[in-house]
Amino acid sequence: KAGVTQTPRYLIKTRGQQVTLSCSPISGHRSVSWYQQTPGQGLQFLFEYFSETQRNKGNFPGRFSGRQFSNSRSEMNVSTLELGDSALYLCASSSTGGSDTQYFGPGTRLTVL
Amino acid sequence: AQSVTQPDIHITVSEGASLELRCNYSYGATPYLFWYVQSPGQGLQLLLKYFSGDTLVQGIKGFEAEFKRSQSSFNLRKPSVHWSDAAEYFCAVVPRGGNEKLTFGTGTRLTIIP
DSSP: OOOOEEEOSEEEEOTTOOEEEEEEOOTTOOEEEEEEEETTTEEEEEEEEETTEEEEEOSOOTTEEEEEOTTSOEEEEEOSOOGGGOEEEEEEEESSSTTSOOEEOOOEEEEEO | OOEEEOOOSEEEEETTSOEEEOOEEEOSSOOEEEEEEEOTTOOEEEEEEEOSSOSEEEOGGGOEEEEEGGGTEEEEEESSOOGGGOEEEEEEEEOSSSOOOOEEOOOEEEEEEO
């Protein structure tokens, strides 16, 4: 089975712009979760989607949003980028979410200038 | 407050030596427990997990972890490290009974010296 794929792998944006990141889960997985990883805050949960519905949400401002399509692929959008949004954004998929094992993609490295 | 703690930010071990990485949690009920590893420039890979039963859990790459309820700990061990084990290691939990999101510790960076 192919693993979790994320596109693009690297992005450079400027403050005020918006960005969309994409995640393709492992075939058959219906849960997709997103995480932000920074040196200062570590790994933080953004949100989880299951069967096209947001099932869980972390403590991030409304500028961070996501969606999931019927084929379980997910996108994450960040509007009005700030310098502090520079991070590695990781996507993980699992069969059902919750305590089910999550498989991570390689991440998208976002740099905001 | 609910939390998962990795007390050691950075550990240096000689190749061939044994390794123990510490993880403590603070939750009302024992959460589901995980150890992940992240190599430079990579995503996270699951090493092992504990849900219930035998308190000594075997994982991939020769790692094992022991759950100790009395100490609220889930420490990761390896008898003999290899240079390829240099990476960052994360302990993570999923609380039982609602709001089941994966929460990570701050990570321990492992350096291997020859």
